[in-house]
Amino acid sequence: MNLFSTFTKKPAPKKPVVVISGLPRSGTSMMMKMVVEGGLEAIADGIRHADEDNPNGYYELEIVKQLPQGDFSWLTEASGKAVKVISSLLEYLPQEYSYKIIFMEREIEEILASQHKMLIHRDEESQVDDDTMKQEFQTHLSSVKAWLVRQPNIEVLYINFNSLVADPFSSCGLVSDFIGVPMNTENMVAVPSKKLYRNRLSTESN
Numbered sequence: 001m002n003l004f005s006t007f008t009k010k011p012a013p014k015k016p017v018v019v020i021s022g023l024p025r026s027g028t029s030m031m032m033k034m035v036v037e038g039g040l041e042a043i044a045d046g047i048r049h050a051d052e053d054n055p056n057g058y059y060e061l062e063i064v065k066q067l068p069q070g071d072f073s074w075l076t077e078a079s080g081k082a083v084k085v086i087s088s089l090l091e092y093l094p095q096e097y098s099y100k101i102i103f104m105e106r107e108i109e110e111i112l113a114s115q116h117k118m119l120i121h122r123d124e125e126s127q128v129d130d131d132t133m134k135q136e137f138q139t140h141l142s143s144v145k146a147w148l149v150r151q152p153n154i155e156v157l158y159i160n161f162n163s164l165v166a167d168p169f170s171s172c173g174l175v176s177d178f179i180g181v182p183m184n185t186e187n188m189v190a191v192p193s194k195k196l197y198r199n200r201l202s203t204e205s206n
Contacts, residue, residue: 015080016155017097018179020059021087022104023137025114027161028084031104031175032059034191035082038176038183043074043083056191059084067092080181087144098153100179106161108134168192 018040020031033056036042043061050057063074067089074083075097085093093099112130128136148156157178164171168189176183 014098016100017075017078018080018082019090019093019099019101020082020084020104021090021101023087023106023108023111023141025111026106027104027159027164028086029054029056029058030161030164030191031102031159032082032084033057034172034188035102035175035179035183037187037191038172038185039187040179040181040183041081043078043081064089088140090144091147093154095151095153099155101148101154101156102175102178103148103156103158104161105158108137110161111137165192 018035020028020035022028032042032044036059042059044059045061045063047062048058048060061074061083063071064083064085066072067085072092072094075094078097087103090101112133148154155178157174159171159175168191169185171192172183172185172188175188176185
């Protein structure tokens, strides 16, 4: 053995990409803002601006929509950062990266109500009735969750939107522990706003 041999130190493994996911209108934008306020860097392009449907901003990256076409060049700079990827695109994430997915869950009736309001603001109409859409959402979520369980490069934390708004302290602690880096939870808990919880299911009896 040559005593003067040069030993190459293995590079440290890259940090997982933090993915915020869920159905549209399930609270993904809120969670993106929370992790940003907590100190995590987000990958977003600012193309979609805040509006009356999302006054705190969308935190989206337009090129993410190209995942089905195999364009994931942006992932090379995403290690340890947060990016929003809706649930229907998760299956296109390349397996050579590792991910920590924070998956937002919300009552489907509330999601539908929120989507209806957004369509009204855009002067558009839904092409599918609520019962059909609800069934499609439920089938989709079951399929996605089953797929996630089988992925060795993915860890998942499910966060309930309704519980998050009601008790942000508990949820923020779970998120911080899951991501695995020190986060400013005081800033995080200030993000969920009951004033923005505008599509809550009625709990009143008939």
